[in-house]
Amino acid sequence: MRRLLASRTLRGRLALMALAVSALWIAVLTTVFNLALDQRLHAQAQDVLRTRAQAVAATVDIGPDGRLVVREPAQDQALDSGVWIYQGTRVVEKPPGTPTALDARANQLAGRADVFADSAGSAPSRLYAYAVRDPGGGEQVGTVVTAVSLDPYRSTANTALVGSVVLAVLLLGTVYLLTRLVVRRALRPVAAMSATAERWSEAGTSERFGSRGRPAELATLATSLDSLLDRLAAVLRDEQQQAAELSHELRTPLARITAETEWLTRRPRDADEQRASQEAIASAAATMRRICDSLLSEARTRGSAVPGRCRVRDLLRRLAAAGAAEHPDAPAVTVGGEDVSAGVSDTVAERILMPLLDNARRYAASSVTVGCELENGAVTVYVSDDGPGVPADFTASLFEPGRRADPGDGHDGAGLGLALARRLARAAGGDIRLADAGTDDEAGTGARFVVTLPTG
Incomplete structure (x- = not known):
């Protein structure tokens, strides 16, 4: 039965289910x-x-x-057929030409009263013994046994059985065909809506189904499809915007590399000029590499079934030590917090936290504080500095690609660090936000970023 109901189409499954239920019900009836x-x-x-x-x-x-004494009424052939009359066990009258088995069965009923019995054989019959009693004393003095052939009754029963089976088969066939037709007609709007939704999702259209004027089931389906189309449209817009912004930002270091290369090959340069051009080319290439590496990490994290695991406090200490060696003039980084594990790899966690540490070192007046703790079932990492903080009018645009609070601050960044860090954190199942200094006592006067990561 399970294989029978395992149809590939919903219409076939519904039709087979209706057929099975109908077959069971018709069999019972x-x-x-x-x-x-x-x-x-x-x-x-x-x-x-x-x-x-x-x-x-x-x-x-x-x-x-x-x-x-038996009175013989006129035209008593109907009464004499299949009738035995006994006085005690002696037969007074019996039908002529009766089979031996039937006659023997009737003799066994002599002297009994109000008893039914069956006689087997080629012609099965049913017999009944009726007592003849003395009107004066009520004593049984004789027995009348009657017999009737069961062939007509069994023939009627067999005919009814065959007819009911044939009728049941016809009904089941009709139910199956009608169910397929009805279900196909009922599912036609669903198929049309699915095809339309697929066409709209490919074209990125802004049209939607809407639930007005639809049955309750299709209204629910239309609402779900509209939500799916909205999400697809949002993802498409985000990807298009991200691609456009990254293309624009990658063009800047690429143009610098091209210009420096042409400048070096046009005419001879002294050693200092060559070294300056090479450093500029290396810096632009490093910027491009950071952008590409962050995007690759985000893509791998989004498609990875096993994201990895890292010790967050140990990673923060390594990043702090590496930053102190590369930027000896930057403010000191203090690492604190609990010894917790995050459900992301060291590489992904480093690419999420490094832009925050770089910004903190760049803007801090004297110190940078980082730490981690387990809160609400997630790993929380905070990065705080005592610098000027984020301007209030720039807070809404803080995580937008290519946006910088002060483009003229002498920093040659592309404005992609925080955007890529948040994108990577969300791909890993976490997020990055800027803490509100007005409600967070630990934020101080500078900037405080809070990173959430899944637990390891």
Whole structure:
């Protein structure tokens, strides 16, 4: 049955399910009908036997000597057929030409009262024994046995059984065909909506289905499809915007590399000029590499089934030590917090935290504080500095690619660090936000970034 119902289409499954349920119900009805019919025919046969026995007993008189006298009414062939009359166990009258088995079965009923019995053989019959009693004393003095062939009743039962089975098969076939037609017609709007949604998602159209004027089920489906199209459109817009902004930002270091290369090859330069050009080329290439590496890490993190695991406090200490060696003039970084593990790799966590540490070192007046703790089932990492903080009018644009609070601050960054860090954090199942200095006591007067990462 399970294989039968395992159709590839919803229409086929519904039709087969309806067929199975209908088959079960029709089988129950057919069985009940035939059992009821058999009981009814059984009762009719007994009524016929009882009526005939009473009619024959009315023709039997008891003589003065106690012997039974049978009156012979006119046209008594119907009464004589299948009738035995006994006085005690002696047969007074019996039908001519009866089979031996039936005659023997009737003899066994002599002297009994109100008893039914069956006779097997080539012609099965049912017999009934009716007592003939003395009107004066009520004592049984004789027995009338009547018999009726069961062939007509069984023929009727068999005909009804075959007819009900044929009718059931026809009904099941009709139910299956009608169910397929009805389900196909009912699912036609669903198929049309799915095809339209697929076409709209490919084209990025702004059209939506809407739930007005639709049945409740299709209204729910339309709402779900509209939500899916909205999410697809949002992802498409985000990817397009991100690609455009990254293309624009990558063009700047690439143009610098091209210009410096041309400047070096146009005419001879002294050693200091060559070294300055090479450093500029190396810096632009490093910027491009950081952008590309962050995007690759984000893509790998988003598609990775096993994101990895890292000890956050140990990583913060390594990053602080590496920053102190590369930037000896930068403010000191203080590492604190709990020894917790995050469910991301060291590489991904480093690319998320490094832009925050770079910004903190750049803007801090005298110190940078970093730490980690386990909070609300997630790893929380905070990066704080005592610098000027983020301007209020720039807070909304802080994580937008290519945006900088002060483009003229002498820093040659592309404005992509925080945007890529948040993008990578969200791909890993976390996020980055700027803490509100007005409500966060630990934020101080500078900037405080809070990073959430999944637990390891």
